[in-house]
Amino acid sequence: MFRRSAMLGALAAPTLLGTAGLGTIGLNLAQAQPAAPLPATQQVPGVYRFKVGSFLVTMLHDGFSRRPVEGLVRNAPVAEVQQVLAESFLPTTSYDGPYTVPFVQAGPHLLAFDCGTGGQMSPTAGMLAANMRFAGIRAEDVTHVVQTHFHADHINGLTTAQNEAVFPNAEIVVPEAEWAWWSDAGNASRSPEGQRAHFANTARRFGPYAGRVRRIAAGAEVVPGIRALAAHGHTPGHTLFLVADGNAQLLVLADTTHRPELFVRRPDYQSLFEFDAAMAAETRRKVLDQVATDRMQVAGYHFPFPATGFIGRDGNSLRYVPAAWSPSL
Amino acid sequence: MFRRSAMLGALAAPTLLGTAGLGTIGLNLAQAQPAAPLPATQQVPGVYRFKVGSFLVTMLHDGFSRRPVEGLVRNAPVAEVQQVLAESFLPTTSYDGPYTVPFVQAGPHLLAFDCGTGGQMSPTAGMLAANMRFAGIRAEDVTHVVQTHFHADHINGLTTAQNEAVFPNAEIVVPEAEWAWWSDAGNASRSPEGQRAHFANTARRFGPYAGRVRRIAAGAEVVPGIRALAAHGHTPGHTLFLVADGNAQLLVLADTTHRPELFVRRPDYQSLFEFDAAMAAETRRKVLDQVATDRMQVAGYHFPFPATGFIGRDGNSLRYVPAAWSPSL
Numbered sequence: 001m002f003r004r005s006a007m008l009g010a011l012a013a014p015t016l017l018g019t020a021g022l023g024t025i026g027l028n029l030a031q032a033q034p035a036a037p038l039p040a041t042q043q044v045p046g047v048y049r050f051k052v053g054s055f056l057v058t059m060l061h062d063g064f065s066r067r068p069v070e071g072l073v074r075n076a077p078v079a080e081v082q083q084v085l086a087e088s089f090l091p092t093t094s095y096d097g098p099y100t101v102p103f104v105q106a107g108p109h110l111l112a113f114d115c116g117t118g119g120q121m122s123p124t125a126g127m128l129a130a131n132m133r134f135a136g137i138r139a140e141d142v143t144h145v146v147q148t149h150f151h152a153d154h155i156n157g158l159t160t161a162q163n164e165a166v167f168p169n170a171e172i173v174v175p176e177a178e179w180a181w182w183s184d185a186g187n188a189s190r191s192p193e194g195q196r197a198h199f200a201n202t203a204r205r206f207g208p209y210a211g212r213v214r215r216i217a218a219g220a221e222v223v224p225g226i227r228a229l230a231a232h233g234h235t236p237g238h239t240l241f242l243v244a245d246g247n248a249q250l251l252v253l254a255d256t257t258h259r260p261e262l263f264v265r266r267p268d269y270q271s272l273f274e275f276d277a278a279m280a281a282e283t284r285r286k287v288l289d290q291v292a293t294d295r296m297q298v299a300g301y302h303f304p305f306p307a308t309g310f311i312g313r314d315g316n317s318l319r320y321v322p323a324a325w326s327p328s329l
Numbered sequence: 330m331f332r333r334s335a336m337l338g339a340l341a342a343p344t345l346l347g348t349a350g351l352g353t354i355g356l357n358l359a360q361a362q363p364a365a366p367l368p369a370t371q372q373v374p375g376v377y378r379f380k381v382g383s384f385l386v387t388m389l390h391d392g393f394s395r396r397p398v399e400g401l402v403r404n405a406p407v408a409e410v411q412q413v414l415a416e417s418f419l420p421t422t423s424y425d426g427p428y429t430v431p432f433v434q435a436g437p438h439l440l441a442f443d444c445g446t447g448g449q450m451s452p453t454a455g456m457l458a459a460n461m462r463f464a465g466i467r468a469e470d471v472t473h474v475v476q477t478h479f480h481a482d483h484i485n486g487l488t489t490a491q492n493e494a495v496f497p498n499a500e501i502v503v504p505e506a507e508w509a510w511w512s513d514a515g516n517a518s519r520s521p522e523g524q525r526a527h528f529a530n531t532a533r534r535f536g537p538y539a540g541r542v543r544r545i546a547a548g549a550e551v552v553p554g555i556r557a558l559a560a561h562g563h564t565p566g567h568t569l570f571l572v573a574d575g576n577a578q579l580l581v582l583a584d585t586t587h588r589p590e591l592f593v594r595r596p597d598y599q600s601l602f603e604f605d606a607a608m609a610a611e612t613r614r615k616v617l618d619q620v621a622t623d624r625m626q627v628a629g630y631h632f633p634f635p636a637t638g639f640i641g642r643d644g645n646s647l648r649y650v651p652a653a654w655s656p657s658l
Binding site: 036037038039040041042043044045046047048049056061063064087088089090096098105124127133134135136137295304305306309310312314321322323324325326327328329 | 365366367368369370371372373374375376377378385390392393416417418419425427434453456462463464465466624633634635638639641643650651652653654655656657658
């Protein structure tokens, strides 16, 4: 299901982001002066911006969910998993899965790649709306919500708890294969038991958007410069999106890996979140190998905020390298 | 000059930050709602907060200075330096040295560790004042400016271009050894030529603070919980500060290393910024080895924003691991 040919074709152009994408040196210092100060005991909003060519990317944090480390990885002893977490100075008994939604202004189009939890999944998640307000992004200005797959933490933000549409003017763009699977309840018996709730949730979340859901095939363009790339396994239609303005590129990795400190360091680890864990691991290997070779900037939905960086080679293994923070655009 | 005994005594208590310092799970989502939105094309302020026990740390970015990679490292071929930079996906012809000032609220005391460039060194630096405003920190509320050493990018923020004091109520805390060296112009002939401007700049910047400069010895406390640790070499009196509330600890590394992507990966590289490059490298080795062993959280003045994390072991070499971003305090 991972279509190597479409992937290869789209990723073949070398990117210069890794060595030259630093923004302009002529920094406008007035940029750092928002009108209202933060209360002295408040954390900053989870917002960060960078450019991909002329496209403006805004990373918006939605919070995180916490779960035990025990049970997270299906094919490795918990003590080994804890050792890998400790190497990255992460907690070893609880595991925080962060959510960060990339918004991309591409010419006249404002796209969100997935849309968070909608504040309906975890007491520590649901910050997207507040962070959108801080970033000056209104739901009514979003022209496209692009869904990488239909897990609840990616689509619940489509609607409120009362199931009203959150994005009044957006077209919802969905991978054809993902739509085909989850819109047919006949597939329930062929789905892992832990994934069966997604059939009803898919019907519920897309319901208010009837008439403005657009299904796209792997390889198709969402808008000029933004293309779907099949990367199946995590779900039946799990799809990446390549954001490209000329040679400047960003690959929206979605759930190719969960936290990179664990699943980039050990790409063969199978998390309990996968629909088809073996296929997901094979896809992960191929995608990570390719972005490491191409030195392509990536965004990961469950990467630590601001959730953008690179995949570096470290001898025979791989490592996530966060992009250097820049005060300018 | 690096006093192993004082260092060992102070650092001996194991820290729990690496495995348990995650803040409270009971996240207040209202925290993410500042009053005024950011203009849609503006980068976010360089501000990030975290706790060290009951102490509140605010990391405030001051911008960066850009220079050629050529000439940066005195004892390695430029091609090798470029290779190390490329491994971290940094540019290979120009080198950005970022500045981030840790502010620590420790009970009634508000301390700044160094104070930035004062906007008087580089067109891309001088954002500290604006970021302080965003963070709700007023210069008049700062009770202590703690200087790690007297290089211009650390002390110029003490005064305006007209050499007026920026911090009207602060005591300026300085390492005794650093003060002794730079306040005696007779030491100029015993200083590297490139460092001689610091004698006049020291006199100029501390002038407006006459009567409220406090010299402290290595091992002495600045305020309860915050202690000076000699780490000489980068300058004759270069000093670290250990911020500790019980077992929760943060080590202010100051200029123990410049960018960690280069000088943590290659601690024997000698940068052109060092007063005594051999002693600085020896100090760097000892400090990095100790914080890696103790898994202690660190803050680095020239680390990529938000400039706090850990030093991990990677086989026989060392690597900087940024602390995981948290939306809560």
